[in-house]
Amino acid sequence: MAQALTVRINGGGVAAACCKALLAQAQVAFDCEPAPRPKVPAVMLSPATQSLLTDVFARQDLFEGLHLVRRRLVLWGSGDLVAMPHSAVVVSEEELLKRLSAATPAREGTVPEPAATWTIQASGTVHGAAPMQQFGARPASATRVKLTAAADPHACCMEAVPGGWLFLVPSSVETAWLLAAGGPPETLLGQSQQIGPQVDGLSASGGTFPAHPRIAEALCADGWLACGSAAIAFDPLCGDGTGHAVREAILACAITRAEGVAASPDDLLWEYRLRLWSGFKRHLEHCHEFYATGGTSDWWKAQCAAIEEGLRWMAVQRSPVPLGRYRLNGFSLERTAG
Ligand SMILES: Cc1cc2nc3c(=O)[nH]c(=O)nc-3n(C[C@H](O)[C@H](O)[C@H](O)COP(=O)(O)OP(=O)(O)OC[C@H]3O[C@@H](n4cnc5c(N)ncnc54)[C@H](O)[C@@H]3O)c2cc1C
Incomplete structure (x- = not known):
């Protein structure tokens, strides 16, 4: 008889909270080892991230009463002040986690021995965290x-x-x-x-x-997926770190449930790695636009050079398969027609 799917989640941030909610909804047995650490004092959540969290937790009231940000003002390099409409909310990480926990169905248990089928590593501070490639020191x-x-x-x-x-x-x-x-x-x-x-x-x-971009050298392996800032840490200047953590949690949970969808387990791991690389590359390109135009001092030149080192590192990452052989349908992974 096939062993029932069980998942161990290491972490106590937004990525771990999303994994718990998604696995509980899918009726997968899981347990979670939280990672004590200082909480982020405030995060600004874009409309896209609010919408993702609303979908994952199936709750419309997650952001009620939070402080609203309606405009974004940017004064960058030698340019003029640019004002753009925005529609974000600001919340402390502690308050956000409290709201997410209250919106999670109670299902957590203790994964029976032998060890879980999958471990989702959603913290850089508890055991099992992978070493990171670091681009700069900021x-x-x-x-x-x-x-x-x-x-x-x-x-x-x-x-x-x-x-x-x-x-x-x-x-x-x-x-x-x-x-x-x-x-x-x-x-x-x-x-x-x-x-x-x-x-x-x-x-x-x-x-x-x-605040410099980092990516885990190993993003996944047999039965193991790094997720959230344990996989990729974004520069808060131009990264929607919370939104990425939610997307990675959705993908990680879909992969744990995708047995039978893929030609081989390795195929699924490549899909995960490729999607995370692609998000990190876009982030580096976005960072480059900012650091190449922010100023001319040695500090600005050093930041720009570090981002370029990251782009060179990305350019030599190789995959035996192309991206896009699977797609998410809701929170489940399926093969694309090709
Ligand atoms: C000061 C700050 C401001 C941010 N602002 C935004 C924002 O406005 N919008 C947004 O979308 N994202 C923001 N982020 C990023 C966002 O907090 C993370 O991307 C998100 O929380 C990752 O979720 P996770 O579950 O993977 O977190 P975890 O891996 O649990 O980590 C959560 C955050 O805590 C930090 N952290 C982890 N361990 C420690 C430690 N020992 N000491 C100190 N910090 C630690 C991580 O770098 C990460 O940013 C900010 C991060 C920081 C640090």
Whole structure:
């Protein structure tokens, strides 16, 4: 008799939360080992990410009452200020995880021995995490700030300054989180034309975190899939990290349930690897546009060179099969006609 499908999830972030919800809905037996770590103080969720989470958790009320961001202002390189409409919400990671947990059907158990059929590695901090290819070394800080009367509390702002970049994400009508890369926020604010006048003093620090793109050297293997930031970590300047974590969770769970769909288990692993490589390449290309045009100082040149190193690394990754032999139909994987 075939062994019943069982999944072990390592992780406690959005990717793990989505895997739990998707496996519970598919009535797959799973257990989860959370990974204690500091929580991200605030994430801005794009309309596409809100819509993905709404689908995964089958709940329309996940984002009720959250602070809205309606405009995106960008002052970059030698260009003029550009204003675009936006439709994002801002939420602390802790609050988001609380809402996702409340929307998950209770099904978690203990996977019986022998070991689970699949392990989904959705944390870089618990056992089984893969070493990462790192493109650059760009620490960034997150600091809570008070907004001045000049600030638009429903606009997020990105600004390139000679020493780095600033990203202001309003989290209420009076406060915002200021992400700063390239130097201390006080120094970069001193170089800023757009964000500086909106900030009325720095308050609590939300810590420092690596902001350069990273990708796991091994994204998957027999019975094992890396997912979320354990697979790929995105530069928060131009990455929709949460949206990618949700998409990877959908794909990882679909792969665990796709036995019989593929010609061989290896075929499915190549599909997973190729889709993640493709998302990472798009992210590097997007980063390159920003870092090639943000400034001319040595800091900007070094960031751009690191992204180009990433693009060269991507260019030599080889696959024995093409992408696109499978597609997602809802949350299940199926073969394409070709
Ligand atoms: C300061 C900051 C701001 C961000 N802003 C946005 C945003 O506005 N919109 C968006 O979509 N995404 C944003 N992200 C990225 C987003 O948080 C992650 O892509 C997402 O949470 C990944 O989910 P996961 O389940 O894979 O997380 P996990 O792998 O559980 O990790 C979640 C986050 O915590 C970080 N982390 C993991 N371990 C540690 C540790 N030991 N110490 C400190 N940090 C750790 C990771 O780099 C990751 O960003 C931001 C990340 C950071 C750090």
